[in-house]
Each structure stands twice: as structure tokens, then as C-alpha cells.
Amino acid sequence: MKTSLDHLPEGKQRELAHVVETVREGFARATAQRTQPRFRNGKLLKIILFGSYARGDWVEDPVGRYFSDYDLLIVVSHDDLTDMAEFWEKTEAKLLADLSAGTVLRTPVSLIYHSLDDVNDKLRLGRYFFMDILRDGITLFEEPGHSFVEPQPLSPEQALRETREYYEDWFGTAQEFIEGAGFHRGKGHLNLAAFNYHQSVERLYHCLFLVRTLYSPKSHNLNRLRDLAEELEPSLKTVWPRETRFEKRCYSLLRDAYIKARYSRAYRITEEELDWIAQRVALLQNLVREACESRIETLAKAA
Structure with missing residues (x-):
């Protein structure tokens, strides 16, 4: 997968760096106080930018009041960690507050959460959505040693x-x-x-x-x-x-x-x-x- 954001303006690159930091810090806080080893030892494995900002065809139209989001795939070590209310609600609230303040973030952020096993299962099933992410997505953060499988296209x-x-x-x-x-x-x-x-x-x-x-x-x-x-x-x-x-x-x-x-x-x-x-x-x-x-x-x- 690609790793370069050179096609984006410097301001957008700074915003994405802030989003990545916010997501990582939010996940760390959400798991730090957990007593069960399954949660306490859970890992954030990948943060991947996909969609229009990855492809380079994003839209910012103040007249029509339409602005593309930063679309991010968050990959974690198991399915329990994808629970929105348990692990991600405060992170999304923080990003929304940053967007409202308009200082470090001026672009909406849309996050989706999947385990590595779930993404790999969907790649084996030929799901276009995830195959497109592998083709066009940009890795913003990654823990080594947790690769995606080779996609298996459907007939x-x-x-x-x-x-x-x-x-x-x-x-x-x-x-x-x-x-x-x-x-x-x-x-x-x-x-x-x-x-x-x-x-x-x-x-x-x-x-x-x-x-x-x-x-x-x-x-x-x-x-x-x-x-x-x-x-x-x-x-x-x-x-x-x-x-x-x-x-x-x-x-x-x-x-x-x-x-x-x-x-x-x-x-x-x-x-x-x-x-x-x-x-x-x-x-x-x-x-x-x-x-x-x-x-x-x-x-x-x-x-």
C-alpha cells in the first residue's frame, strides 16, 4: 500500500497527522483502564486513508456547502475493539470538537472500524470496498507484522x-x-x-x-x-x-x-x-x- 501524502497540501497533511495522533491517543486511553487482558492488550494495528483524499479527487465547495470527509479505516486486533460506544465514542467527540473549533482541524472525519481478521475475510470474499482500499488507500500508521491477505476477486x-x-x-x-x-x-x-x-x-x-x-x-x-x-x-x-x-x-x-x-x-x-x-x-x-x-x-x- 502507498504511504505518501505528497499529493495533499501541507495543511491537509498537518490535519491528518493530528487525526492520527488523536485516534491513537483515544484508543490508548480507552484500553488503559481495562482489567480483562483481551481488552487491555488489544492493539491498534493500522490507520488507512481511503476515498477521495487518498485518490486526490476530494471536493471543497463552500457555495454548494459540500466538503469531502477524511475517510479512515481503523484496523484493530479483534472484533470486540470495534465497539463504537466502548472504545471510540470519546475519540469521535474529540474530533468533532476540534472541527467545530476550526483551529487544528477544518475537514470532517469519517471513521470505520474493523478487526484485521474481518478485513482479511472480506478480501478473501472479493469485497470490492476493501480491495479498492488496498489499491488506492494510504497507510498513515501501521504496526509491523500484521499484513493483509491477497484479495480473491469474485467471478x-x-x-x-x-x-x-x-x-x-x-x-x-x-x-x-x-x-x-x-x-x-x-x-x-x-x-x-x-x-x-x-x-x-x-x-x-x-x-x-x-x-x-x-x-x-x-x-x-x-x-x-x-x-x-x-x-x-x-x-x-x-x-x-x-x-x-x-x-x-x-x-x-x-x-x-x-x-x-x-x-x-x-x-x-x-x-x-x-x-x-x-x-x-x-x-x-x-x-x-x-x-x-x-x-x-x-x-x-x-x-
């Missing part, structure tokens, strides 16, 4: 079969949640309708990831899923406009619906806000359908 027939199965499953259940949202709106259950719209959007994003890369991040965070999906399929940037207070509030209500719509008495959403969300979900559904069916058509020709 065109295997890729087509798996892709079709993912599309039928995830796109189909996304449609079921959309129908569920309509049912609950008809009954006046507006909070449950919002939750169902959240679930439909989450599944549409996962559908896109799985169809295009045979991999999807383990997350319910719509901001993270949205950012990754928009990088993968730029046409999706049109789905969630954020020009007005109303648009921002509607998206926030959708984003928060996963937890708050079900459990918080303070959560309130109106029919007008649900109407806006429903329109944007319909647009997202159409764009994901087009992107997925185009991918399947390409694979079918190759098979």
Missing part, C-alpha cells in the same frame, strides 16, 4: 448473483418501510411514520453500498451513511437540500427519528414536515434504483 457470475440478491432484499425492505410510513400517517401515528422513513432511507443507502461494493458500514447514523453514499454516487447530493431552516429541521427530524421518534416524549413532527421528507425519500429511492440497476446491467454484460 463475474458470483458478483452478479450476490449483487442481485442484495438489491432484491434491501431495496424491497426499503419499500416496505415506505409503505409502513404511509400506513402510520393514515392512522395519525406521525412519530412512527418518521421512524419508518428513517429506516427506509437507511436501507436505501445500505442497498447502494452493497450493490456497488458488496459491503456496507455497520451504522444507523444517517449523516455518516449519507456522506459515504454521496461520495459513491454524487447524484445523491441533490436529495437533501440544506438551504432553509425548514429543510435543515426536516432532515434533523429524520436523522433523529431512529431513537427519538420511538422513545422521546419531546420528539414532535408535523404533517408538513413529513410531506417534505416523503418527497425527498421518493427522490432517493428513484436515484438508488437507477444506480443499482445500472450496476446490475453492467455485471450482467460481463457475466
Whole structure:
């Protein structure tokens, strides 16, 4: 894998050095007080930059209010250490605070966590997402002696079969949640309708990831899923406009619906806000359908 950041401006290189230091220090603090040897002796093995900043095609568009993230793969010694709440929540909070302060960090950071065994299993299964990281990624930190395995590409027939199965499953259940949202709106259950719209959007994003890369991040965070999906399929940037207070509030209500719509008495959403969300979900559904069916058509020709 590559190790040079020479294609990035010096300011970006300094930011990434700060991110790497923050991730390493955060992991060290999260494991230092653990009593179980499995946790106390856990290791941070690799930090790898992937995505647009690794490839060199990142976007900074103040007018359109779109900025590429630093996408980082964090590789640890075993799966238990990938638990977000247990080991990484404070690190992500620190990076978000640094971004808000705007002194040492001015670029958003998106982290994904996997064990070395998990990454190697996915490479053996021919998962494009991880194969692309090996091809284009840049190693920012690495403990010696923990190599990735050689990828095993899928045959065109295997890729087509798996892709079709993912599309039928995830796109189909996304449609079921959309129908569920309509049912609950008809009954006046507006909070449950919002939750169902959240679930439909989450599944549409996962559908896109799985169809295009045979991999999807383990997350319910719509901001993270949205950012990754928009990088993968730029046409999706049109789905969630954020020009007005109303648009921002509607998206926030959708984003928060996963937890708050079900459990918080303070959560309130109106029919007008649900109407806006429903329109944007319909647009997202159409764009994901087009992107997925185009991918399947390409694979079918190759098979």
C-alpha cells in the first residue's frame, strides 16, 4: 500500500497527522483502564486513508456547502475493539470538537472500524470496498507484522448473483418501510411514520453500498451513511437540500427519528414536515434504483 501524502497540501497533511495522533491517543486511553487482558492488550494495528483524499479527487465547495470527509479505516486486533460506544465514542467527540473549533482541524472525519481478521475475510470474499482500499488507500500508521491477505476477486457470475440478491432484499425492505410510513400517517401515528422513513432511507443507502461494493458500514447514523453514499454516487447530493431552516429541521427530524421518534416524549413532527421528507425519500429511492440497476446491467454484460 502507498504511504505518501505528497499529493495533499501541507495543511491537509498537518490535519491528518493530528487525526492520527488523536485516534491513537483515544484508543490508548480507552484500553488503559481495562482489567480483562483481551481488552487491555488489544492493539491498534493500522490507520488507512481511503476515498477521495487518498485518490486526490476530494471536493471543497463552500457555495454548494459540500466538503469531502477524511475517510479512515481503523484496523484493530479483534472484533470486540470495534465497539463504537466502548472504545471510540470519546475519540469521535474529540474530533468533532476540534472541527467545530476550526483551529487544528477544518475537514470532517469519517471513521470505520474493523478487526484485521474481518478485513482479511472480506478480501478473501472479493469485497470490492476493501480491495479498492488496498489499491488506492494510504497507510498513515501501521504496526509491523500484521499484513493483509491477497484479495480473491469474485467471478463475474458470483458478483452478479450476490449483487442481485442484495438489491432484491434491501431495496424491497426499503419499500416496505415506505409503505409502513404511509400506513402510520393514515392512522395519525406521525412519530412512527418518521421512524419508518428513517429506516427506509437507511436501507436505501445500505442497498447502494452493497450493490456497488458488496459491503456496507455497520451504522444507523444517517449523516455518516449519507456522506459515504454521496461520495459513491454524487447524484445523491441533490436529495437533501440544506438551504432553509425548514429543510435543515426536516432532515434533523429524520436523522433523529431512529431513537427519538420511538422513545422521546419531546420528539414532535408535523404533517408538513413529513410531506417534505416523503418527497425527498421518493427522490432517493428513484436515484438508488437507477444506480443499482445500472450496476446490475453492467455485471450482467460481463457475466
